[in-house]
Amino acid sequence: MFKACSIVFSVLIALLIYPLQDAHAACSKGSYGITVCKKCPAGTYAYKDVLFTNLGCKKCPAGTYSKAGSRSCQKCPWGSFAPGKGNSKCYSCMNHKTTTQKGATSKSQCRYCPAGQYAPGGVCKKCPLGTAYSRRSMTCVVCPSGTFSNKMGSLRCTPCPKGTASRSHKATSCRQCPAGKYASSIRSLQCKRCPFGRISKPGAHRCEKCPSGSIAKNNKCVPCPKGTYNDSKRNRCVPCEKGTANGRTGRMKCYACSAGYFASKTGQSACTPCPKGTASNASKATSCKKCSSGTYADYVGAAQCRPCPSGTFRDKKLSRCIPKCPVGQRLHEGRCTKCLTGTYWYTQNKCAICPRGQTTSGMGASSRRACKVCPKNTYTKYEPYKGSFFVSCKMCPNKKKSPPGSTSISACK
8 A cells, every 4th residue: 555655656746847857957977856966976876767766876786886976887897896785986806816707796706816827907817927826925926047937827937957047037948058168956047167178068067078188179179189198187288208209199198219219309299210320228218329339230220239240340321330351452342352453551441542643563552652653654544343443554555655653645655
């Protein structure tokens, strides 16, 4: 009965208002009134039918809000909620939570974002590159130096592996160590230079020693050349000292010259054999000694000089022992033979020619006194004999005459 009366009363009021409203301008959106327009307060909205007793404004339902003078209510955005009716604002979800949809009506509808995501402005987003999700702070944290993140929504920052490094924050990758450097542990901030005398390849977590006999040069192992050896402590190729030599590359030491050989200079690749007439019976020799009187060495590389046999002596030029010819004889083709006519013995194993215009009476002259002037009507003539020559006094032809000691046929007149 009461409800029916209310309806009748509302109809009567409307009959009274409509004529007045026709005489007055219509209120703008979001306002209400008969003679004066008023804005609907925040948390309400103006509806079209002015017959209701709420004076033309209705409270916004739960999950929505409005500002003063609103024609309609707006749904609460992601990450917020509005409990009950007539809300002038939405309340943000706390503790980095969000909602599963717009228009949430209760705090219980706030949820945490999935792992690897955070809620800036109430909307879940994956953590960007160079960051990782922190369960403690429930936010994305920047990856510190020595770590990286190369995927969206990472749950942790990955440590730089061995052989790589990163000094920057928010890194998306770690830099590979270049050749000549290394990183021996994970989370390295920078690559270290290899110690002196060692090398490394790109991305190395340790440096390598060069093999024996080689040195590190421009991050490469270079074998020591011939005539040198490897001093590994100083990473140097050192020239072989005198008395030693090395004929191969990549050696750790030089070898002492054996008996009969020597090295007079540093950096020799081979020992030199002692020449004829010299010898060395010691190792690591820097020179060879000449054979002493009465000894000889007739081949190269002799370790010692041998004594000359009885009846012989060492020839300085030939470096060998030769027969000791008696006075009046010379050494010819390895044998003792008499000095030829016109020559005389003047020193061991050698004969000299008589002065011009003179000769000897025969072979085997023992001194210069044996040379006599050719008589008159003769002249001296040099005649070949077995690779040498002899001198004789020849008679002038056709009974011609010449003075004593004549030296050519032209002297015969």
